Amino acid sequence: IASADVVWADETPVRVLDVKKTRQGYLWTFLTQTAQGEWLLGYRFSLGRASTTPKEVLGGTRGALVVDAYTGYNAVTLPEGRVRVGCWAHVRRRFFEALPTAPEAREALDFILALYRVEALAREAGVVRTDAHRELRQQQSLPVLSALRAWMESQAPRHLPKGPMGQALSYALKQWDALTRFSSDARLPLDNNRSEAALRKVALGRKNFLFVGHEAAGENLAGLYALVATCEANQVNPEAYLADMLLRVQTHPHSRIGELLPYEWMRRRAADPPDSPRQLSP
Incomplete structure (x- = not known):
């Protein structure tokens, strides 16, 4: 996502359990569309809303960043970063x-x-x-x-x-x-609705599980959201994907881990159906 020419981004609050109370945390989403039309959705969890997370994800990259007016993204936009695109x-x-x-x-x-x-x-x-x-x-x-x-x-x-x-x-x-x-650039959208839509599942989660237990739990949540949301965006069945990927990832070569991303997994499944003798090699 960070290497893409056009990236959408947004963030939303999530409560984090602290000693006898909860504190404010944030889930960020960064997403893009590949030249082949596949959507990549990433999420990051943080305990604050400062510019730290945008810098970690997009620092030093070039291109366009589609966001709202929040100043936390200023650290990765012009004059030395990405061109900011409004909503x-x-x-x-x-x-x-x-x-x-x-x-x-x-x-x-x-x-x-x-x-x-x-x-x-x-x-x-x-x-x-x-x-x-x-x-x-x-x-x-x-x-x-x-x-x-x-x-x-x-x-x-x-x-x-x-x-x-x-x-x-x-x-x-x-x-x-x-x-x-x-x-002046046909690649750029009129709005940031894509990233807002990517955070709707987070809003639903707030109503159901109310808060995450600790910082590591928030990071795990972000990883799971990324896999499931990317599945949904590319018409991949999340249940079938996770059931197969969680077995394969134990022995799959780390240097080829990208092959297990949802859209790559779907492409290989289409080429080698489950009943085919040439399935995706472990």
Whole structure:
């Protein structure tokens, strides 16, 4: 994941058992898509939300990093790291929350909807992440962005800075460079929804097991989430995968451990079905 050109990232809190109480920990997700279309989802556990985890995973790498506005990722972005790519879903959420007190926020939502309609056109035409996709963005998304920027600048003096609408405008304007980078690079998405979706299972876990027992348990949880989530993202049956992989990993050569990653395992299973005499060698 760290060697990929485009990486999505996000984090969410998880309670960790301490002496007679719990403390705050975090599960981070870092994910990417290979040139062959396979999704790789990684998770990391930490006891804090500082920039330590992003630096451990992405420090010294180059490319694009799709994240929200959290400053903890600054340590691995420009000027010496990755190019930061903003999230229009976060921008939209803030304008939506401003609607009850500022009905004019509907205009911002309409502008953002227009950006997503361009992406829908690219999907329908089957040109996603191609030069044709970039050209479509240049022709149709750029005018929308220009009009939205002008509208926000005209609206900013009319709203209290700490009000919902003022905060929504400030959030978007401060991130403008990161939010508009997608228009010149077809590889970049409009939002960070992929990584948010990857953390939904963590939110479900919070409701079920409430907390992890200690730091090592959090690290184990992150590893298990990575395997199961990567299975799900690549249409691999997690139960069948784990049942087979946990036996193979005991004797599989360490230098070839990548062969047991979910998508590699599935590729080899497709080439050598279970009833075939040439199954994946241990």
